[in-house]
Amino acid sequence: MNLALISKYVRFLTITILLIMLTGETIAQTALPLPRFVSLKANEVHMRTGPGGRYPILWKLVYRHMPVEIIAEFKNWRKIREWEGDIGWVHKSMLKGQRWVIIQKGKQILRRRARHDAPAIALVERKTIGQIEKCSSTWCQINFSGLTGWMRHSQIWGVYPREKVR
Numbered sequence: 001m002n003l004a005l006i007s008k009y010v011r012f013l014t015i016t017i018l019l020i021m022l023t024g025e026t027i028a029q030t031a032l033p034l035p036r037f038v039s040l041k042a043n044e045v046h047m048r049t050g051p052g053g054r055y056p057i058l059w060k061l062v063y064r065h066m067p068v069e070i071i072a073e074f075k076n077w078r079k080i081r082e083w084e085g086d087i088g089w090v091h092k093s094m095l096k097g098q099r100w101v102i103i104q105k106g107k108q109i110l111r112r113r114a115r116h117d118a119p120a121i122a123l124v125e126r127k128t129i130g131q132i133e134k135c136s137s138t139w140c141q142i143n144f145s146g147l148t149g150w151m152r153h154s155q156i157w158g159v160y161p162r163e164k165v166r
Helices: 003-023
Strands: 036-040 045-048 057-061 067-074 077-082 087-091 100-102 108-111 120-124 129-135 139-144 147-152
Touching: 057 087, 067 087, 067 100, 120 147
Parallel strands: none
Antiparallel strands: 036 067, 045 057, 045 087, 067 077, 077 087, 100 129, 108 120, 108 147, 129 139, 139 147
16 A cells, blocks of 8 residues: 555544544444433532543532433543533443433422323422333333332433333
């Protein structure tokens, strides 16, 4: 192969890699799908402007088990979206695959069964975090601090429309 051609190819690859890094585009680092929901492992997690400890902290996320959506990966860092829409980077060690949800809007009715006419067992306040037990394509069974019932996907943040969780 021609040395000049190899040199051009190496320059092209170098520029491409730099452009990917500068534009914030990321390459998936795991075989797991993107985007996906996970939850925070700790009571305090630093969300940063970029994928590394040297980047400034945007927010301190202070809700243990809070669901977040991983939208990109870079090495040991995950670009996440939190329930209010803010986006930043956290270290993968601060995340766990366990599925939780959060009440995003107002007070939501928790029902005894997965039916819109089922008896209400509680009104769950905004910002309340609950653990998913399972989801059909429209309803999720959720445990809110020992009180278990059903909510529609549209009532919670942390599950995709029509997503089934077992």
